[in-house]
Amino acid sequence: MDVNILYNVEHEMPLGIPIALYFYLTGLSAGSFIISTLAYGFGMIKFKPLGKIGVVMATSLLGIAPMILLIDLEQPMRFWHLILYLRITSPITWGTFLLTLYPLNCVVYGYFMFKGDLKRTKFFGLIGIPLALLVHGYTGFILALGKARVLWNTAIMPPIFLVSAMVSGLALMILVVIIKDFIIRRKKEPDRMLIYALGNFLVASIVLDLLLIGIDILVLLTSHTEAYKAAIMLLNGPFSLPFLGIEVFLGAIIPLFLLLLPFTKHWIPGLAVASVLVMIGIFAMRCIMVIGGLSIPLS
Amino acid sequence: MKNQTTHKKRYAMAIDLRRCIGCHSCSVACKAENRVPLGVFRTWVKIIEKGRYPNITRHFLPTLCNQCDHPPCVINCPVQATWKQEDGIVIVDEHRCIGCKYCLASCPYDARYINPLMPIIQKCYFCHHRVYAGLEPACVEVCPAKARVFGDLNNPREEITQLISKQPFQVLKPEMGTYPQVFYIGADSDAMDPFAGRKEWM
Secondary structure, three states, X not given: OOEEEEEOOOOOOOOOHHHHHHHHXXXXXXXXXXXXXXXXXXXXXXXXXXXXXXXXXXXXXXXXHHXXXXXHOOOHHHOOHHHHOOOOOOHHHHHHHHHHHHHHHHHHHHHHHHHOOHHHHHHHHHHHHHHHHHHHHHHHHHHHOOOOOOOOXXXXXXXXXXXXXXXXXXXXXXXXHHHXXXXXXXXXXXXXHHHHHHHHXXXXXXXXXXXXXXXXXXXXXXXXXXXXXXXXXXXXXXXHHHHHHHHHHHHHHHHHHHHHOOOOOOOHHHHHHHHHHHHXXXXXXXXHHHHHHHOOOOO | OHHHHHOOOOEEEEEEOOOOOOOOHHHXXXXXXXXXXXXXXXXXXXXXXXXXXXXXXXXXXEEOOOOOXXXXXXXXXXXXXXXXXXXXXXXXXOOOOXXXXXXXXXXXXXXXXXXXXXXXXXXXXOOHHHHOOOOOOHHHHHOOOXXXXXXXXXXXXXXXXXXXXXXXXXXOOHHHOOOOOEEEEOOXXXXXXXXXXXXXXX
């Protein structure tokens, strides 16, 4: 039947790019922290050069990320209400504690690492892994528990966020190692094996990320009307270019080819391009999730 | 009355769409009563037109905060700035709200907004300043067709209790599990569907 809306009110979209950027930075931070603990927490000697740079990246990125959240508040001067009047059912309250504990743990872990106290480094590294997972997992819960938005309210949202954090963290580490070895210290022999090992991890996590996204879309497509419309919005609607073009094709398929094809997989500029594309793709994913989720009409 | 003092109050609203004429008086009265700034609304009347000439009708859907029994905004507010009172009204403490906008993202009814003049979150609270003074909410008082009925669901003598006991009614988005306390009598399903009439979402 012909239906026309003559008058309706839609309120302004509450969240936007700053929140997407915040999710992106916490993801990068959690990813680089976990890579940093590979050597010092789990004893994978191959990754030892990444320990220090990983913890520095993790701490500094997590210094910036909560600032973006504060700027995005309508009343930034009242941020202390978060600690005083907490409500335990809200994922933002979980985040208040995680965003306090996790950077502190990063600083302590980094301090012992730079001092060379390997036993304590391992201890704080192992404490830090669940914290890093929770810090990024809770951002997935922020979206998953926003039950009004059908694109967010799925059980697979926290795992997608964790895996995409790993993807972007690995890409960042590859870039950092390339910049460190090939641009800053040009004369030293570069650690190619380290980069190739990170590349293999990156392939595995991109594949896992694509799988989770595919599962999400498939279930949305076969679920109720609103979910179906959200899936169509991503596949053949206003968000199909950012989703299929940037997130899936540029951010996952092309890097996968660059990392797997025999004549590009040991080519350092190719790996650098793949990492940059992956990082762009993950940022696009955060923006699509936040803005796409909010652009589904409610009234 | 005796009943009113012995019972706990349970405020709710019924909107009888068989009577609604789509005059927008409720939106205007709400704006005047609560000083709602330009560009945002605590209540508005969605109007759709359906059918093909000569069989064509308009349907109205006055929309406001549903004062849900299981409000996602309350569950998700990190600073306890919004809560459900015993009398059923969900209110916002404007001095405690930090403006994280998570309640806006959680509300399935788009009932909340950011006040553009004074950056805090606001929404309809059944004009509780009027209700506690013994008056009706502004939108109810002003409705010329008496389509909006406000009252205490625990009092069987009130008009709203009789109305929703006898008439078939609907609520918005029951699948969200929010248990809304705004009851629509004779609402059109296309008016209640956010996607109906949006060509870009077909």
